[in-house]
Amino acid sequence: MTATALDVLRALYAHTRRHGLPPPAALIGDWWGADAVIAPSIEIRAGLTPDAGADRFWLGYCGFGGPRATAAMLPPGAGGVTAHLLVLREGRWDTVSVDGSAPPGWVVDAVAGASATLPTGAAWATTWVAPDHDHHLAAIEKCLDAIRAGEIYQACVCTRFTGRLDGDPIDFYHDVAATTRPAKSAFLQGDWGAVTSFSPESFLRRTGNIVTSSPIKGTIPADADPGLLSASTKDIAENVMIVDLVRNDLGRVAVTGSVRVTDLLEVVAAPGVWHLVSTVQAIVGPDLLNTRLLDATWPPASVTGTPKIRAAALLEEWEAHPRGAYCGAVGLAGPDGLLDLSVAIRTVEISPAGRLELGVGGGITIDSIPEREWQECLDKAASIVGARALTRDR
Numbered sequence: 101m102t103a104t105a106l107d108v109l110r111a112l113y114a115h116t117r118r119h120g121l122p123p124p125a126a127l128i129g130d131w132w133g134a135d136a137v138i139a140p141s142i143e144i145r146a147g148l149t150p151d152a153g154a155d156r157f158w159l160g161y162c163g164f165g166g167p168r169a170t171a172a173m174l175p176p177g178a179g180g181v182t183a184h185l186l187v188l189r190e191g192r193w194d195t196v197s198v199d200g201s202a203p204p205g206w207v208v209d210a211v212a213g214a215s216a217t218l219p220t221g222a223a224w225a226t227t228w229v230a231p232d233h234d235h236h237l238a239a240i241e242k243c244l245d246a247i248r249a250g251e252i253y254q255a256c257v258c259t260r261f262t263g264r265l266d267g268d269p270i271d272f273y274h275d276v277a278a279t280t281r282p283a284k285s286a287f288l289q290g291d292w293g294a295v296t297s298f299s300p301e302s303f304l305r306r307t308g309n310i311v312t313s314s315p316i317k318g319t320i321p322a323d324a325d326p327g328l329l330s331a332s333t334k335d336i337a338e339n340v341m342i343v344d345l346v347r348n349d350l351g352r353v354a355v356t357g358s359v360r361v362t363d364l365l366e367v368v369a370a371p372g373v374w375h376l377v378s379t380v381q382a383i384v385g386p387d388l389l390n391t392r393l394l395d396a397t398w399p400p401a402s403v404t405g406t407p408k409i410r411a412a413a414l415l416e417e418w419e420a421h422p423r424g425a426y427c428g429a430v431g432l433a434g435p436d437g438l439l440d441l442s443v444a445i446r447t448v449e450i451s452p453a454g455r456l457e458l459g460v461g462g463g464i465t466i467d468s469i470p471e472r473e474w475q476e477c478l479d480k481a482a483s484i485v486g487a488r489a490l491t492r493d494r
Contacts, residue, residue, distance in 0.1 A: 103214040105136035105188050106274050109287065110221060111214035112140050113270050115206055123270075125159045125180065126287045127432055128277060130302070132440050136188040137432060139180070140207045144290040146175035150433035150441075151391045156181040156198050158433040161288060161295050161444060164399055164423035172424030173457055174293050174449050186211065198435060221274055224267025226456065228485045231259035232420065233474060239418040240470040246414055247466050254341055255405030255414060257473070258461030260421055261481055265454045267489070269294035272450075276487045280371035284442035286430045294450040297430045298484060299442040300370035301377075303400045304393065304429070306439040311350060311382050311393065312362075315402040316443075317342045317463050318376030321479045326367045326374045334467035339365055339376045342463070345401040345408060350382040352396040358383035371446070371483035390439050400443045403427035403461070425449050426459030446484060458484060 103111070105128045112124040122143040128136045139159050152158050160179025163172065184203040185196045193211055195203045236259045243255050265272055269289060273296040277285045282298040289295075302314040318335030320328060329335055343361060351359050363379040384393065405411025426449070431441035449457045460477040 104278075105138070106278055108186070108193070108211055108214045109138055110270065110274060111210045112138065112207070115210050116141050122180075123289050125289070127159065127284070128286070129282060129284045131284060132187070132432060132438070133307075134187045134189045136186075138186040139182045140184065140186060140203065140210070142180040142182045144178050144180035144288055146178045146290075146292050148179035148181070149177060150179065150394065150439065151389070152179060152181050155435060156183055157185055159288065159431070161286075161297075161425050161430040162428045163425045164403070164427040172422045173451050173455065174295070174424055177428070178288065178290060178292060180290075221271035222268060223489045224265060224271045224275070225489065226263055226265050226272070226485070226487070228261050228263035228456070228458075231261060231460070231477065235259070235420050236474060236477070237470045240464055240468065240473055242418050243414070243464040244466070244468065247464070252411045252414065253406045254338060254463055254465045255411040256403045256427075256461050256463050257415065258403070258419055258423060258427065258459055259477060260426070260460065261456075261458040261485055263456035263458070263485075265450055265456055269296060269450050271489070272296060272448075275490045276484060278490065279487065280483045282371055282446065286442065288430070291452070293452050295425050295430065295444075295447060296450065297442065297444055297447040298371065299430065299445050299447060300368070300375060301402065301443040301445055303441040303443045304397060304439055305441075306384075306390065306393065306437055308437070309383050309386055311354070311384055312379055313346050313350065313397070313401075314363075314377055314379040315339070315342045315346055315400075316375045316377050317402055319373050319462065319476050319480065322369065322372050322374060324374065329374050329376055330365060330367050334465055335376055336365060337467070338463045338465050339378055341406050341465075342402050343378045343380060345406050346380045346397075349397040349401060350380060353388055353393055354382035354384055373479055386437075388437075390433060390437060393439070399427065400429065402443060402463075403445070405463070423459055424457065426457070427461075446480065448484060
């Protein structure tokens with residue numbers, strides 16, 4: 101059998117643990133035009149932001165932020181830098197270096213070893229507590245009142261599951277990613293805890309002077325007819341409003357006249373659900389720093405609302421908990437303006453003691469029915485809270 105990116109990650113993890121090195125970090129799925137990007141060993145520490153990737157590769161996360169950011173379970177953001185990456189393209193592993201140097205020999209040996217003998221992990225178990233139903237419905241009602249009053253047009257109202265992990269975060273991540281195969285999964289770990297992300301959504305991807313963003317708005321369960329989603333007035337309105345917000349955000353730093361919608365209202369399958377996805381593209385100047393791009397677009401449009409500033413302020417009042425890493429961004433930055441970030445949804449935060457948090461939410465418009473919005477939260481979480489350890493008999 102051929103080792104998968106998840107198998108290579110586990111082999112690297114085993115080596116770093118045996119030798120007292122910082123663990124690997126992984127981006128598996130649609131990242132940087134590849135199928136996986138792995139830092140074999142990287143110290144990810146609190147506070148290191150994507151601008152640290154100017155001359156090396158940065159991997160990490162940026163939390164949603166706001167005045168309550170420091171009250172969250174994990175740091176508001178964390179990252180690490182490295183000179184070497186493993187990149188999987190078309191079934192072939194290559195090493196990428198900022199200076200052309202070869203990776204350490206143990207990295208090559210770990211990849212070869214994973215291909216020769218597929219690594220196995222340990223069993224794990226999770227217990228989950230559902231969000232507060234009544235509080236979430238009350239928050240939705242407040243949002244509907246604000247829409248009726250003309251303060252906002254829509255907002256993404258969120259809540260969270262809490263729980264406990266008995267086992268190693270790497271094994272939890274491996275098994276959930278293996279069974280759900282999300283578009284943009286990520287594994288990050290440090291002394292501060294771990295982030296295991298199973299996101300379906302691309303926030304910002306920059307290649308040279310081209311920037312794209314693919315907001316998701318509109319969701320139905322996977323067992324429903326996807327045609328219902330493309331015919332839903334509520335879901336279409338929700339998506340189009342956020343597309344306009346993304347166009348506005350990118351337009352703040354893009355070359356004048358270059359912002360365009362390349363895909364509108366595409367129905368896409370994701371773990372446990374169908375989504376409506378659109379893509380907005382813009383051209384930016386070669387001298388535009390990624391810090392300015394992030395300033396113009398932060399926080400991600402799909403997890404705030406319209407208008408963005410007022411929606412974000414109201415969400416701060418309505419939601420019972422700080423969002424933490426949830427609804428922020430996870431990904432990669434590097435030389436020559438490289439940037440590839442997901443929206444940190446379907447993302448589990450894990451404390452060093454094994455405490456779990458999983459944020460969930462949905463876009464509220466004037467047509468929203470609170471109980472259906474509650475069910476949408478449950479549908480989005482189902483593939484994660486219902487996950488179980490894989491059988492360890494291979």
